[in-house]
């Protein structure tokens with residue numbers, strides 16, 4: 001069984017709900033599961049998250065943003081992910097290295113090779129065995145994310161939701177391009193429809209992988 005699984009997708013693609021469902025599914029099968037997220041996952045990385053996502057920080061330049069994601073990841077890997085994997089746990093992570101390629105690379109236009117190098121530095125050999133990209137039209141995702149932010153009164157985390165539709169389209173296309181280049185690791189899941197329908201698709205994909213016994 002793959003033991004480091006990452007979840008990716010545009011804003012509003014429903015990752016958070018689906019990760020909880022997958023965690024429950026794996027726990028019922030007797031696995032020891034840790035769920036975590038990026039940016040964040042530990043106090044130092046959470047402090048960096050606040051800088052990265054606060055709408056007031058619109059002066060943050062693209063290169064500084066990239067380095068902050070890398071810094072948060074290095075800390076998260078060392079403090080949380082590596083120890084959990086060493087202990088034999090299954091780690092489910094909400095966003096990881098592919099998010100940096102999709103958002104800072106395809107979205108912002110920073111050099112993909114440079115981002116790959118920074119990802120390598122930050123993740124210290126902790127590479128996901130499996131990545132599930134929840135895919136949906138960017139217009140739908142963005143609309144959902146904006147609605148969620150207003151319902152949950154998330155006034156301090158909306159910096160990316162303020163980006164243009166074009167930006168979110170590039171991010172979505174970026175994820176699809178990444179999946180095309182790494183078809184063994186990255187599975188694209190149709191995230192349209194209600195959460196139950198998406199869970200079913202996700203479980204069917206995971207079950208297939210469990211049955212084929214993919215390991216790290």
Ligand code: TYD
Nearest residue numbers: 010011012038039069095096099100103160
């Ligand atoms: P979050 O509120 O967790 O969004 P979501 O629930 O949609 O995952 O915010 C994370 C934001 O950070 C999201 O807009 C994507 C962005 N991000 C990057 O731009 N680069 C990265 O490397 C990572 C991990 C996230």
